[in-house]
Amino acid sequence: MKDFLFVFRAEPNSLANASPDEMQAMTKRWMDWIGGIAAQNKLANRGNRLFPSGKVVKPGNIITDGPYSEIKESIGGYSIVKADSLEEAAELAKGCPGLSVGGTVEVREINEM
Amino acid sequence: MIRYRKKPDAFVLLQRHPFMKQAELIPHLFRTEYSKIVSVLYKLFGIEHIEIAEDIVSDTFLLAYELWGLKGLPENPTAWLYTVAKNKTKDYLKHDSVFTEKISKEIKYSSPVFKEIEIDLSPKNINDSQLAMMFTVCHPCNPAEVQIGLALNLLCGFGASEIATAFLTNKEVIYKRLQRGKEKLRTEKIKIEEPVLSEINERLPAVLITLYLLFNEGYYSSNEDVSLRKDLCLEAMRLTYLLIENDYTNKPEVNALLSLMCFHSSRFEARTDEDGTSILYEDQDTNLWDKELIEKGEFFLNRASVGDTLSKYHLEAAIAYWHTHKEDTTQKWENILQLYNQLLQIEYSPIAALNRTFALAKANGKKEAIAEAEKLNLTDNHLYYTLLGNLYTDVDNEKALRHYEKALSLTHSNSDKAVIGRSMKQVIMSLEFSGQS
Numbered sequence: 009m010k011d012f013l014f015v016f017r018a019e020p021n022s023l024a025n026a027s028p029d030e031m032q033a034m035t036k037r038w039m040d041w042i043g044g045i046a047a048q049n050k051l052a053n054r055g056n057r058l059f060p061s062g063k064v065v066k067p068g069n070i071i072t073d074g075p076y077s078e079i080k081e082s083i084g085g086y087s088i089v090k091a092d093s094l095e096e097a098a099e100l101a102k103g104c105p106g107l108s109v110g111g112t113v114e115v116r117e118i119n120e121m
Numbered sequence: 122m123i124r125y126r127k128k129p130d131a132f133v134l135l136q137r138h139p140f141m142k143q144a145e146l147i148p149h150l151f152r153t154e155y156s157k158i159v160s161v162l163y164k165l166f167g168i169e170h171i172e173i174a175e176d177i178v179s180d181t182f183l184l185a186y187e188l189w190g191l192k193g194l195p196e197n198p199t200a201w202l203y204t205v206a207k208n209k210t211k212d213y214l215k216h217d218s219v220f221t222e223k224i225s226k227e228i229k230y231s232s233p234v235f236k237e238i239e240i241d242l243s244p245k246n247i248n249d250s251q252l253a254m255m256f257t258v259c260h261p262c263n264p265a266e267v268q269i270g271l272a273l274n275l276l277c278g279f280g281a282s283e284i285a286t287a288f289l290t291n292k293e294v295i296y297k298r299l300q301r302g303k304e305k306l307r308t309e310k311i312k313i314e315e316p317v318l319s320e321i322n323e324r325l326p327a328v329l330i331t332l333y334l335l336f337n338e339g340y341y342s343s344n345e346d347v348s349l350r351k352d353l354c355l356e357a358m359r360l361t362y363l364l365i366e367n368d369y370t371n372k373p374e375v376n377a378l379l380s381l382m383c384f385h386s387s388r389f390e391a392r393t394d395e396d397g398t399s400i401l402y403e404d405q406d407t408n409l410w411d412k413e414l415i416e417k418g419e420f421f422l423n424r425a426s427v428g429d430t431l432s433k434y435h436l437e438a439a440i441a442y443w444h445t446h447k448e449d450t451t452q453k454w455e456n457i458l459q460l461y462n463q464l465l466q467i468e469y470s471p472i473a474a475l476n477r478t479f480a481l482a483k484a485n486g487k488k489e490a491i492a493e494a495e496k497l498n499l500t501d502n503h504l505y506y507t508l509l510g511n512l513y514t515d516v517d518n519e520k521a522l523r524h525y526e527k528a529l530s531l532t533h534s535n536s537d538k539a540v541i542g543r544s545m546k547q548v549i550m551s552l553e554f555s556g557q558s
Contacts, residue, residue: 043462
């Protein structure tokens with residue numbers, strides 16, 4: 009088994025107008041999805057969510073604030089899964105609840121140093 | 122000169138003797154006092170000479186058995202046992218010249234004149250000694266199965282044959298396993314001493330795993346000797362409680378573990394019928410659930426809920442807590458599902474994966490659970506096919522039946538076969554019913 013990184017992207021404000029009930033339902037769907045991957049013994053590291061705000065450091069001591077108007081989707085979190093192939097890892101990503109609200113999952117094999 | 126060459130199994134004979142079984146107090150007294158006295162002596166003699174400690178205590182109990190059988194119980198049986206054990210220890214130290222020359226220097230209580238040795242059987246020293254022994258037998262230099270064997274043998278006074286019965290194997294296997302384990306403790310020079318505060322965090326997890334496995338051995342084993350299985354569970358609980366009684370080891374995860382054990386054992390009477398066949402949780406008579414143990418479980422779960430540790434014992438205890446509510450509410454199964462989701466993230470196990478999928482069916486419906494179950498890939502596990510059989514029941518009964526048949530072919534346990542058989546019968550009945558209509 010190899011390790012693959014899931015990078016979750018979504019529009020920064022996709023859940024801004026969600027009611028508490030909707031938020032709770034979304035959390036449950038995430039928990040159930042991650043739990044399902046763990047139940048297949050394919051979760052290497054649950055990872056974390058990321059706060060929306062951040063800074064970007066560019067050459068020449070330029071530091072800008074995020075979120076970044078030029079990028080439509082910002083990184084909301086990441087997880088690491090175990091799979092035999094990139095295809096299998098991508099298959100696991102299909103159930104991600106973020107997809108239903110316009111988000112994406114980028115799947116990348118980890119190249120261990 | 123007294124030669125102490127009796128096997129510690131003498132203790133088992135004592136417990137099994139009809140006379141001892143008549144009075145309920147006696148087996149209990151023997152078990153707890155054996156463990157207390159022997160721990161103090163183990164600590165006194167050190168890991169090099171645990172047989173001497175065992176021989177002295179076995180001899181004490183043999184004498185008690187002979188005398189009490191003839192003359193009846195002394196006024197204070199515990200005090201009697203302590204006095205005899207102390208005297209026998211002193212005799213041994215006085216008479217055994219080899220011991221005097223070679224070993225006396227190592228004795229922690231060493232004083233130049235043996236007459237003055239005080240064998241300290243105070244509650245505090247008993248507690249400290251048992252705790253020290255627990256950390257010694259649960260030393261990770263031995264594999265888990267050896268640790269469990271050593272715990273039963275050295276801490277709980279089980280003989281090799283009794284452990285063999287519990288583990289469904291033969292006495293020679295266990296005897297060799299115990300010898301190997303003791304030898305390893307000796308060669309690694311593991312001292313019988315309480316770990317210093319800084320070591321506790323590092324070594325406590327290994328102790329908890331052993332106690333957890335010891336409990337499971339009693340609770341989940343397919344052994345048909347129910348009283349023996351209960352004994353294993355009780356011993357695991359007693360040792361866990363010992364950790365709670367000590368301020369240094371009274372940690373949230375220890376309370377969580379004991380809570381888990383209380384909740385599980387509350388169902389002990391309800392989970393098998395008179396023939397020893399398992400009764401599924403759904404079919405259990407809640408009147409047979411032990412309310413007192415459930416309350417204790419809640420007490421220790423509350424005590425576990427301090428600080429920011431969330432161990433697998435916390436999650437398993439919380440799952441067991443929800444199982445003490447028989448009613449099928451959405452809240453119950455949703456909570457159980459989320460707890461399993463978390464548990465699997467901490468530590469994967471096939472049984473947690475299967476139970477999680479069962480909870481998923483209850484919380485989110487069978488359709489989703491079937492899709493998730495198909496991904497589990499536990500095709501060598503009869504419980505996997507039992508789960509699929511359960512999920513397909515009333516959804517596709519033909520498929521349900523095929524899964525149950527596959528489950529049957531994968532298990533050798535009669536108890537499991539009986540449970541699967543009963544479920545199959547129900548499916549067959551609904552198939553026949555639908556065929557007629």
